[in-house]
Amino acid sequence: MAILWAIGVVVVVAFLVDAANRRGTRDLRQSGFLPPPGQGTNADVERLVALGRKIDAIKLYREIQRTDLKTAKEAIDRMAQRPDLGGRRESS
Numbered sequence: 001m002a003i004l005w006a007i008g009v010v011v012v013v014a015f016l017v018d019a020a021n022r023r024g025t026r027d028l029r030q031s032g033f034l035p036p037p038g039q040g041t042n043a044d045v046e047r048l049v050a051l052g053r054k055i056d057a058i059k060l061y062r063e064i065q066r067t068d069l070k071t072a073k074e075a076i077d078r079m080a081q082r083p084d085l086g087g088r089r090e091s092s
Helices: 002-031 042-050 054-065 069-080
Strands: none
Touching: 002 054, 042 054, 042 069, 054 069
């Protein structure tokens, strides 16, 4: 019986987190941080990276490139290292 309660709690928490995430994405689209669905460009991704919004940049990159999470995260991490987007310059 305790296992059923635990599963129920996990499902409810997952539902609430998903709802909050969707609301946050909707709010970002309405505020202009994210472009409308299907209209994002690489420039939008770079802008999000420059603003320090890496998670939103990863989501948008995945939407544009239709790629998996790992590939998108690696691409955004590389992008975040670019000096023109606020990354550190390596001293030689």
